[in-house]
Amino acid sequence: xxxxxxxxxxxxxxxxxxxxxxxxxxxxxxxxxxxxxxxxxxxxxxxxxxxxxxxxxxxxxxxxxxxxxxxxxxxxxxxxxxxxxxxxxxxxxxxxxxxxxxxxxxxxxxxxxxxxxxxxxxxxxxxxxxxxxxxxxxxxxxxxxxxxxxxxxxxxxxxxxxxxxxxxxxxxxxxxxxxxxxxxxxxxxxxxxxxxxxxxxxxxxxxxxxxxxxxxxxxxxxxxxxxxxxxxxxxxxxxxxxxxxxxxxxxxxxxxxxxxxxxxxxxxxxxxxxxxxxxxxxxxxxxxxxxxxxxxxxxxxxxxxxxxxxxxxxxxxxxxxxxxxxxxxxxxxxxxxxx
Amino acid sequence: xxxxxxxxxxxxxxxxxxxxxxxxxxxxxxxxxxxxxxxxxxxxxxxxxxxxxxxxxxxxxxxxxxxxxxxxxxxxxxxxxxxxxxxxxxxxxxxxxxxxxxxxxxxxxxxxxxxxxxxxxxxxxxxxxxxxxxxxxxxxxxxxxxxxxxxxxxxxxxxxxxxxxxxxxxxxxxxxxxxxxxxxxxxxxxxxxxxxxxxxxxxxxxxxxxxxxxxxxxxxxxxxxxxxxxxxxxxxxxxxxxxxxxxxxxxxxxxxxxxxxxxxxxxxxxxxxxxxxxxxxxxxxxxxxxxxxxxxxxxxxxxxxxxxxxxxxxxxxxxxxxxxxxxxxxxxxxxxxxx
DNA sequence: ATGAAAGCGCTAACAA
DNA sequence: TTGTTAGCGCTTTCAT
Numbered sequence: 283x284x285x286x287x288x289x290x291x292x293x294x295x296x297x298x299x300x301x302x303x304x305x306x307x308x309x310x311x312x313x314x315x316x317x318x319x320x321x322x323x324x325x326x327x328x329x330x331x332x333x334x335x336x337x338x339x340x341x342x343x344x345x346x347x348x349x350x351x352x353x354x355x356x357x358x359x360x361x362x363x364x365x366x367x368x369x370x371x372x373x374x375x376x377x378x379x380x381x382x383x384x385x386x387x388x389x390x391x392x393x394x395x396x397x398x399x400x401x402x403x404x405x406x407x408x409x410x411x412x413x414x415x416x417x418x419x420x421x422x423x424x425x426x427x428x429x430x431x432x433x434x435x436x437x438x439x440x441x442x443x444x445x446x447x448x449x450x451x452x453x454x455x456x457x458x459x460x461x462x463x464x465x466x467x468x469x470x471x472x473x474x475x476x477x478x479x480x481x482x483x484x485x486x487x488x489x490x491x492x493x494x495x496x497x498x499x500x501x502x503x504x505x506x507x508x509x510x511x512x513x514x515x516x517x518x519x520x521x522x523x524x525x526x527x528x529x530x531x532x533x534x535x536x537x538x539x540x541x542x543x544x545x546x547x548x549x550x551x552x553x554x555x556x557x558x559x560x561x562x563x564x565x566x567x568x569x570x571x572x573x574x575x576x577x578x579x580x581x582x583x584x585x586x587x588x589x590x591x592x593x594x595x596x597x598x599x600x601x602x603x604x605x606x607x608x609x610x611x612x613x614x615x616x617x618x619x620x621x
Numbered sequence: 622x623x624x625x626x627x628x629x630x631x632x633x634x635x636x637x638x639x640x641x642x643x644x645x646x647x648x649x650x651x652x653x654x655x656x657x658x659x660x661x662x663x664x665x666x667x668x669x670x671x672x673x674x675x676x677x678x679x680x681x682x683x684x685x686x687x688x689x690x691x692x693x694x695x696x697x698x699x700x701x702x703x704x705x706x707x708x709x710x711x712x713x714x715x716x717x718x719x720x721x722x723x724x725x726x727x728x729x730x731x732x733x734x735x736x737x738x739x740x741x742x743x744x745x746x747x748x749x750x751x752x753x754x755x756x757x758x759x760x761x762x763x764x765x766x767x768x769x770x771x772x773x774x775x776x777x778x779x780x781x782x783x784x785x786x787x788x789x790x791x792x793x794x795x796x797x798x799x800x801x802x803x804x805x806x807x808x809x810x811x812x813x814x815x816x817x818x819x820x821x822x823x824x825x826x827x828x829x830x831x832x833x834x835x836x837x838x839x840x841x842x843x844x845x846x847x848x849x850x851x852x853x854x855x856x857x858x859x860x861x862x863x864x865x866x867x868x869x870x871x872x873x874x875x876x877x878x879x880x881x882x883x884x885x886x887x888x889x890x891x892x893x894x895x896x897x898x899x900x901x902x903x904x905x906x907x908x909x910x911x912x913x914x915x916x917x918x919x920x921x922x923x924x925x926x927x928x929x930x931x932x933x934x935x936x937x938x939x940x941x942x943x944x945x946x947x948x949x950x951x952x953x954x955x956x957x958x959x960x
Numbered sequence: 961a962t963g964a965a966a967g968c969g970c971t972a973a974c975a976a
Numbered sequence: 977t978t979g980t981t982a983g984c985g986c987t988t989t990c991a992t
Contacts, residue, residue: 321727324728327970334664350688368705552864555864668985669985669986
């Protein structure tokens with residue numbers, strides 16, 4: 283390319299990177315580049331600069347609708363900064379996660395967004411973060427040097443949800459909860475119990491789920507089997523399990539919310555596509571992504587920063603799946619002449 | 622690393638790539654590599670080899686559940702071959718698609734999987750494929766040198782679906798169809814009409830949708846508004862629109878399948894999560910991905926191959942949304958004593 | 961069988 | 977301001 287323009291490669295490089303040169307040269311170079319459709323080789327730039335302008339995204343599975351939304355938001359945010367995303371599915375398996383980390387490490391991505399399989403930082407990742415590989419973890423508190431964390435306000439969100447259910451008149455509230463190890467899941471579980479307690483209620487039961495549709499379905503079956511079930515509302519730790527619970531109800535002739543209310547957490551798009559539409563706590567993937575990208579970029583530039591945690595606000599989305607069984611809220615009846 | 626082993630870099634390189642060396646050297650090198658946790662720099666390898674071991678994946682939006690499943694399947698298949706995936710959302714906008722192509726081109730991905738915004742090959746892509754950038758397109762017939770195509774058997778699939786509906790006794794079948802430009806969509810639309818005709822029926826109406834939930838909802842509203850509607854079944858060109866139609870019915874007190882049957886195309890996971898579960902034509906994302914990866918890898922190695930088209934079989938999935946209104950199939954009643 | 965050296969395409973230090 | 981040169985980490989002749 284420089285040959286066509288009749289200048290040295292360094293001059294060409296300078297022009298392309300907007301460094302002052304004489305107008306004459308400038309034009310020669312731009313014309314030549316235009317004519318050839320020349321685009322600088324990102325690989326060579328990356329090798330030279332020690333920076334690939336690429337981030338890794340390591341999640342259990344993009345085909346999970348919630349992770350799909352998160353991935354989409356992250357890709358959008360990165361593309362606007364000219365950063366590419368290398369996608370890896372860990373399949374929720376430790377060995378596969380290791381394989382992904384190897385792949386991403388080899389490709390020299392500048393940093394990593396991850397929803398880890400384990401609560402703890404993978405050992406192979408540990409020495410990499412120690413050598414300043416920037417990592418942002420979602421939902422799971424990966425303690426470690428150089429690991430930032432982005433989380434929804436799980437506690438505030440679940441608090442709102444329980445308050446809502448109680449206000450709607452539900453009193454026998456069961457929970458499809460997360461097992462140990464997932465910080466976000468544990469926070470949600472504990473807060474549900476605490477919030478119930480603050481209303482003078484006790485949990486109507488807790489089943490541990492694994493965040494899949496199937497486990498939500500099975501848990502609902504557990505709570506609602508037999509005529510003696512007293513459960514009148516179910517809170518799931520995520521929407522996917524809540525949708526599974528809805529499906530169980532539908533298949534079993536249990537009416538939602540007439541016989542039992544169901545609520546979730548996340549607010550995936552499809553949560554408003556099911557019938558009845560699902561009441562849930564919204565965590566906005568765009569906000570999560572924005573924070574995560576900002577954290578990763580800033581750590582890339584300043585690797586020594588102390589680990590940070592960002593908590594994103596949640597908003598309760600009330601939909602049909604938790605309408606009051608009596609048809610109207612029991613408390614919080616709005617004044618007819620406010621202000 | 623070579624320094625620690627006390628050998629030359631070329632020897633180290635040979636060992637790591639499994640080229641015969643003396644056992645003594647071999648051990649020295651492996652030990653040193655082990656000790657340092659050494660991993661070859663993929664960027665340097667890529668620059669040297671002119672091959673990055675990376676493919677681009679350009680789709681409208683990963684947060685669309687169907688594309689999420691496709692992306693997941695592609696990533697899985699590529700990871701097994703040690704190939705990384707760079708993900709880009711085109712947002713279904715031509716300008717954004719161009720931006721993605723630029724990004725992917727700069728990163729020197731070895732090839733590209735794409736679900737294009739347009740039916741035609743983007744002009745900027747044209748000269749790249751001409752210079753042997755391997756491309757596999759899904760669903761859309763991107764004519765062009767060096768572009769292979771993977772498609773579901775849209776015609777066979779729709780044929781099965783229409784046969785099923787007619788067998789169930791539906792006679793007034795409307796269609797939420799694709800506009801022009803999308804080869805797969807056009808195939809589906811035409812085949813529905815043709816299949817109806819072969820049963821001596823005429824379409825009860827066609828509305829053009831854009832494959833979103835919302836457009837399915839709106840189309841159902843169009844077909845089912847007013848008491849005079851005679852439509853007793855709706856075929857949507859994809860599941861997302863079908864789910865939108867289901868939602869409209871649910872919101873409007875229209876019972877599915879009692880008042881109207883609804884069917885889709887794709888068989889996303891969530892299509893069996895809605896109530897009633899959706900009858901649909903399954904195209905298996907794993908099979909699509911396997912074919913696509915094989916095509917892209919083979920073209921990467923032999924760029925001059927003539928363009929190929931692969932058609933993947935579809936399988937009708939009958940679920941609750943198209944049960945016969947009379948409660949039992951009108952024809953094809955199974956014999957009680959087969960054999 | 962091993963080592964030395966060139967070069968992939970780029971940028972940054974140095975020279976002119 | 978421009979050109980020359982070295983070098984990012986690797987693979988691959990070419991000598992040894």
